[in-house]
Amino acid sequence: MLKRIFNYKGYSIKDTQVSTRDQTVRVILERKKSKSCKCYRCKSPLQRLRGHYKQTLQELPIMQFSTTVEFWRYKGHCSKCNKARSESVDFISHETPHFTQKHSWWLGAMCEFAPVSRSADFTKMSASTLRRIDLSRMKRMLQKYKIPNVTMIAVDEVYARKKTHYKGESRNKKFFTIITDLETKRVLWVTDSRDKSALDEFFKIIGRKASKGIKVVAMDQHEPYKASTKEHCPNAEVVWDRFHIMQTFNKVINDTRMELHEELDKSDPLKQLTRPKYKYLFTMNSTKRNSTDARHLHDVVEANKDFMQLELIKERMISFFHCQKQEDALLTLDEIGVWIYQSGFKHLKRWFDNFYRNWDTAKNYFNHRVTTAVSEGINNVIKSLKRQAFGFRNMDYFKLKIMQRCGYLNSRYIQSSSVLA
Numbered sequence: 001m002l003k004r005i006f007n008y009k010g011y012s013i014k015d016t017q018v019s020t021r022d023q024t025v026r027v028i029l030e031r032k033k034s035k036s037c038k039c040y041r042c043k044s045p046l047q048r049l050r051g052h053y054k055q056t057l058q059e060l061p062i063m064q065f066s067t068t069v070e071f072w073r074y075k076g077h078c079s080k081c082n083k084a085r086s087e088s089v090d091f092i093s094h095e096t097p098h099f100t101q102k103h104s105w106w107l108g109a110m111c112e113f114a115p116v117s118r119s120a121d122f123t124k125m126s127a128s129t130l131r132r133i134d135l136s137r138m139k140r141m142l143q144k145y146k147i148p149n150v151t152m153i154a155v156d157e158v159y160a161r162k163k164t165h166y167k168g169e170s171r172n173k174k175f176f177t178i179i180t181d182l183e184t185k186r187v188l189w190v191t192d193s194r195d196k197s198a199l200d201e202f203f204k205i206i207g208r209k210a211s212k213g214i215k216v217v218a219m220d221q222h223e224p225y226k227a228s229t230k231e232h233c234p235n236a237e238v239v240w241d242r243f244h245i246m247q248t249f250n251k252v253i254n255d256t257r258m259e260l261h262e263e264l265d266k267s268d269p270l271k272q273l274t275r276p277k278y279k280y281l282f283t284m285n286s287t288k289r290n291s292t293d294a295r296h297l298h299d300v301v302e303a304n305k306d307f308m309q310l311e312l313i314k315e316r317m318i319s320f321f322h323c324q325k326q327e328d329a330l331l332t333l334d335e336i337g338v339w340i341y342q343s344g345f346k347h348l349k350r351w352f353d354n355f356y357r358n359w360d361t362a363k364n365y366f367n368h369r370v371t372t373a374v375s376e377g378i379n380n381v382i383k384s385l386k387r388q389a390f391g392f393r394n395m396d397y398f399k400l401k402i403m404q405r406c407g408y409l410n411s412r413y414i415q416s417s418s419v420l421a
Contacts, residue, residue: 006059009090010035011071018065025062029071039078040088046076050084057092058099060106069100094140095133105416108137112410115388131397138400141414147189147206148408152182152216152368155225156375157194158382160395170195176399177202177225178375178382182218185374187407190399196224203232218370220244226361237364241372242321245355245362250283252351253314257282259347260306273300274307282310285318309343326363333359378406 006013006027014030037046052074059067071089078085093104110119111134120127157175170193177198179189189205191198203211211232218239219225226238261274273296274282281293289297301308316336323329337356340348355362382402392398403409 005062006069008069023065025065025067027059027067027069029069031072037074037076038088039081039085041085042078042080043088044078044080046074046078046085046087049074049076051075055089055097057097058103060100060103093133095136096129099133101420102416104133105137105411105420108134109411112404135394135397135400137419138404138409140419141409142400142403144414144418145409147210148181148184149206149210149213150181150183150188151214152218152370153188153214154180154182154218154370154372154375155199155229156180156220156372156379157222158379160398161392176402178378178402180372180375180378182216182370182374187378187403190402192395192399194222194224196228199225199228200232203228208232216368216370218368218372218375220372221248221358237367238361239364239368239370240358240362242365243371243373243376246317246321249314249317249351252347253283253310254279255347256310256345257307259345260304260310270300270303270307282307283314286311286315306343309339310345313339313343313345313348321365323366326366329363329366330359381406 006016006029008029010032011029012032013027015028017026017028018024019026037049038044039046052072055071055073057069059069061067073089074087075084076087077083091100091102093099093101095104099107107119107123107125107130110123111130114122116131116134117127120130123130156178158178159174160176161174172195173193175194177191177194178187179191179199179202180187189202191201212235214233214236216239217225217229217233217236218241219229220241221244229236229238257274257279258276261271261276264271264274278296281289281297284293286294286297297311301311313336316332316339320329320332320336323332333356337352340352385401385405386392386398389401392401400409408414
């Protein structure tokens with residue numbers, strides 16, 4: 001039975017020692033005569049053997065028993081490296097010479113769902129060693145990773161770091177660009193910054209043919225993302241995210257509220273009812289207000305015509321996204337524009353003019369009705385990942401962890417046999 005479990009290429013089992021007292025299993029291997037002796041670096045045949053030494057590897061535990069593997073490893077002269085080198089042994093881990101490949105893979109798999117520090121406590125090993133194993137394992141998995149063909153993607157940015165790497169560095173460099181498949185809801189790729197070059201990198205990696213197959217790209221109103229999509233995806237329609245549009249609109253509503261609040265006389269009772277304390281009350285959907293909030297706002301709009309107009313514009317904008325057709329949405333937008341210009345609110349005028357100029361992009365929402373809500377959910381997972389690690393110094397490691405936790409760079413999608421081979 002043990003011979004079937006401990007099957008190592010080039011070696012046979014010489015002896016197995018089990019200690020129930022120490023709860024250990026010690027497997028002693030014997031070298032087969034047919035095993036070739038090659039350099040572990042360049043794989044060239046070793047010449048003039050220079051002795052051998054005993055090596056012990058930690059193997060996967062059996063039940064509650066700690067398992068080790070012992071064997072003699074030969075050394076010889078490598079003519080290509082022109083150095084004395086140890087022979088290549090297939091089952092030694094790529095990350096550390098103290099573990100087998102299977103044990104190293106298992107340790108890395110633990111880091112897929114638990115923080116490295118907690119995994120290190122559980123396995124009773126150094127956190128730095130486990131972090132190195134995790135990073136090296138993900139790099140090897142990345143070599144086997146192929147971005148799947150997709151038709152609908154979402155593009156969003158996430159705040160990655162606080163400090164700049166050099167003086168005068170653009171603020172955009174502090175972000176990561178996250179590309180997500182809207183159908184599978186998995187992260188496809190992570191790139192540095194939120195410049196146009198960040199999204200260009202993704203499209204260049206997948207190639208022209210795959211880029212032409214993309215039909216929908218959901219994003220916020222970040223112009224560099226739109227420019228990159230137009231350049232690389234001629235068949236794709238850019239869909240502005242509803243959440244980000246309303247976020248911008250609500251900011252303008254709040255700016256207008258602040259302006260109206262400042263115009264009120266200090267003796268006016270509305271001065272207290274329109275304080276910054278109640279700013280979310282003025283941007284909230286009327287159907288979501290409780291009885292107290294509804295009564296509060298009713299008192300404001302009854303006493304002041306400007307606040308009534310602001311409330312009507314806001315409610316009409318919320319209904320804008322409920323339209324079933326582009327034509328109905330455009331009629332609603334025209335109506336909102338008339339109300340804004342009649343009210344004379346300068347902040348809303350600027351917002352409306354900018355939004356109306358980009359109607360050719362905004363109307364695509366009513367064709368596909370997709371949002372970046374998936375990306376926003378993934379951003380929360382990324383923030384949680386950053387908190388668990390107490391921040392990341394190595395940005396490459398951070399990007400790989402995002403793809404591991406939220407994407408395809410894990411043992412669920414990439415099997416150990418394809419990486420360990």
